[in-house]
Amino acid sequence: xxxxxxxxxxxxxxxxxxxxxxxxxxxxxxxxxxxxxxxxxxxxxxxxxxxxxxxxxxxxxxxxxxxxxxxxxxxxxxxxxxxxxxxxxxxxxxxxxxxxxxxxxxxxxxxxxxxxxxxxxxxxxxxxxxxxxxxxxxxxxxxxxxxxxxxxxxxxxxxxxxxxxxxxxxxxxxxxxxxxxxxxxxxxxxxxxxxxxxxxxxxxxxxxxxxxxxxxxxxxxxxxxxxxxxxxxxxxxxxxxxxxxxxxxxxxxxxxxxxxxxxxxxxxxxxxxxxxxxxxxxxxxxxxxxxxxxxxxxxxxxxxxxxxxxxxxxxxxxxxxxxxxxxxxxxxxxxxxxxxxxxxxxxxxxxxxxxxxxxxxxxxxxxxxxxxxxxxxxxxxxxxxxxxxxxxxxxxxxxxxxxxxxxxxxxxxxxxxxxxxxxxxxxxxxxxxxxxxxxxxxxxxxxxxxxxxxxxxxxxxxxxxxxxxxxxxxxxxxxxxxxxxxxxxxxxxxxxxxxxxxxxxxxxxxxxxxxxxxxxxxxxxxxxxxxxxxxxxxxxxxxxxxxxxxxxx
Ligand code: 1PR
Numbered sequence: 346x347x348x349x350x351x352x353x354x355x356x357x358x359x360x361x362x363x364x365x366x367x368x369x370x371x372x373x374x375x376x377x378x379x380x381x382x383x384x385x386x387x388x389x390x391x392x393x394x395x396x397x398x399x400x401x402x403x404x405x406x407x408x409x410x411x412x413x414x415x416x417x418x419x420x421x422x423x424x425x426x427x428x429x430x431x432x433x434x435x436x437x438x439x440x441x442x443x444x445x446x447x448x449x450x451x452x453x454x455x456x457x458x459x460x461x462x463x464x465x466x467x468x469x470x471x472x473x474x475x476x477x478x479x480x481x482x483x484x485x486x487x488x489x490x491x492x493x494x495x496x497x498x499x500x501x502x503x504x505x506x507x508x509x510x511x512x513x514x515x516x517x518x519x520x521x522x523x524x525x526x527x528x529x530x531x532x533x534x535x536x537x538x539x540x541x542x543x544x545x546x547x548x549x550x551x552x553x554x555x556x557x558x559x560x561x562x563x564x565x566x567x568x569x570x571x572x573x574x575x576x577x578x579x580x581x582x583x584x585x586x587x588x589x590x591x592x593x594x595x596x597x598x599x600x601x602x603x604x605x606x607x608x609x610x611x612x613x614x615x616x617x618x619x620x621x622x623x624x625x626x627x628x629x630x631x632x633x634x635x636x637x638x639x640x641x642x643x644x645x646x647x648x649x650x651x652x653x654x655x656x657x658x659x660x661x662x663x664x665x666x667x668x669x670x671x672x673x674x675x676x677x678x679x680x681x682x683x684x685x686x687x688x689x690x691x692x693x694x695x696x697x698x699x700x701x702x703x704x705x706x707x708x709x710x711x712x713x714x715x716x717x718x719x720x721x722x723x724x725x726x727x728x729x730x731x732x733x734x735x736x737x738x739x740x741x742x743x744x745x746x747x748x749x750x751x752x753x754x755x756x757x758x759x760x761x762x763x764x765x766x767x768x769x770x771x772x773x774x775x776x777x778x779x780x781x782x783x784x785x786x787x788x789x790x791x792x793x794x795x796x797x798x799x800x801x802x803x804x805x806x807x808x809x810x811x812x813x814x815x816x817x818x819x820x821x822x823x824x825x826x827x828x829x830x831x832x833x834x835x836x837x838x839x840x841x842x843x844x845x846x847x848x849x850x851x852x853x854x855x856x857x858x859x860x861x862x863x864x865x866x867x868x869x870x871x872x873x874x875x876x877x878x879x880x881x882x883x884x885x886x887x888x889x890x891x892x893x894x895x896x897x898x
Contacts, residue, residue, distance in 0.1 A: 437453050
């Protein structure tokens with residue numbers, strides 16, 4: 346097998362990249378010291394998180410000059426995400442730290458007046474020359490494919506500026522901002538998106554780089570008239586609630602209002618509902634076109650050492666066949682191992698990232714941290730799980746999963762919490778309600794409302810909110826639109842709507858009536874009532890932009 350050298354200079358989830366490289370027929374050799382770079386023929390520089398931190402780490406480790414020497418020697422070089430940003434002059438994210446200065450542009454933060462930041466999801470990488478100089482593109486980038494991006498800073502695109510100096514550029518558009526999604530010249534190639542998380546389209550691009558396939562002619566039917574409008578698609582996420590069944594095997598389960606035990610049946614009454622095997626089901630959803638897969642380990646690690654939790658094995662196996670982002674939730678908090686050793690939330694998250702997760706999702710611990718945040722007069726301690734994980738791995742790696750329940754009141758003055766006037770009064774005729782946060786899988790309610798939680802965790806550095814709703818969970822009656830609108834209005838980070846999906850129409854309804862960034866389904870997929878592709882086909886028919894799975898074309 347041919348080899349590619351890779352630099353792992355900051356904590357980052359590189360396992361999925363290694364899996365993707367293996368999948369396209371190459372193996373990774375790690376660069377452990379600057380002198381290893383002399384032996385590198387092909388070099389990949391991945392990167393996540395903070396621009397200044399990444400560049401300072403490279404500089405401190407003595408890597409900057411050997412990287413420049415590799416690039417000037419003409420040997421193949423690929424930068425991914427912050428690895429792309431490193432090639433530029435610098436970034437607004439840290440004005441004191443310069444980039445390599447190979448491309449005379451600086452990264453700017455997305456203007457966040459009208460859109461969620463970070464920019465998370467599937468967007469284009471459209472070669473700017475398509476349609477002007479024939480029908481070819483660089484490194485297999487296809488104008489009708491979508492690629493997975495996650496970043497808050499981007500290189501703004503000025504037509505012609507870089508092309509005049511021999512660069513090939515592919516762009517994406519987020520809201521009204523067009524930015525550089527990929528760039529190449531000679532031996533250099535870099536992508537702002539993550540090819541290893543971009544399904545078949547990403548694997549094609551990675552393979553093209555590794556095989557030195559710089560320019561490719563596109564199929565004649567490739568549309569040259571694709572518009573440069575906002576290219577971000579509506580994200581559809583498949584969620585697998587996983588727990589040990591009564592025989593101790595991890596199974597995918599699903600309940601309603603968080604009760605996952607069978608209610609009737611002579612043989613099944615009281616047992617954990619078993620809907621299938623986690624790895625197989627995740628693969629099936631990937632093949633159906635799920636844009637992300639989320640695992641919620643709803644009983645986290647009971648009775649076994651943290652490092653042996655079977656969930657780690659599930660992630661490892663899943664990440665070998667699923668090339669879209671994987672999120673894992675459940676039990677991410679400071680914890681004590683079965684032998685009494687303390688393990689920090691960051692250590693737990695690190696185990697998950699090393700096993701192939703791209704994001705971790707924090708539930709109960711986020712609620713406790715938010716209560717402490719308000720208790721301390723809205724002061725950050727730097728010590729919470731959210732802060733420590735987002736500092737080490739970047740905000741995009743931290744999702745907060747929220748499990749709220751409606752609490753009705755007669756008048757807003759009857760509570761200190763933020764209320765909404767609902768179109769759906771309760772049986773007592775009360776139409777005001779607030780959304781109360783819960784912990785431990787809904788078993789304990791807390792004196793905190795969902796907006797307070799969302800604002801606190803945004804301040805701590807969470808990158809995304811997974812917004813469940815216990816009242817709607819497993820109901821098949823559609824999402825709680827009022828809840829989503831309430832939370833979206835309070836924060837800038839993306840929100841994933843969850844709980845209640847029962848049909849493709851429910852997904853159209855949520856995208857039409859709220860600004861949610863993504864929508865998640867569980868039971869309807871697990872019970873085989875609809876596939877992810879059926880949901881996407883329906884959304885597409887209704888005029889929403891979705892990523893087609895490559896097999897559908
Ligand atoms: O608190 O950090 O250990 O995390 C525990 C995680 O497990 C939380 O994210 C919490 O939401 C989840 N969880 C705990 N108990 C349950 C349960 O069901 N008994 N599952 C549970 C929550 C919520 C969604 C669900 C949607 C969509 N599941 O992921 O899949 O409601 O369902 P639907 O489309 O079928 O309506 P911590």
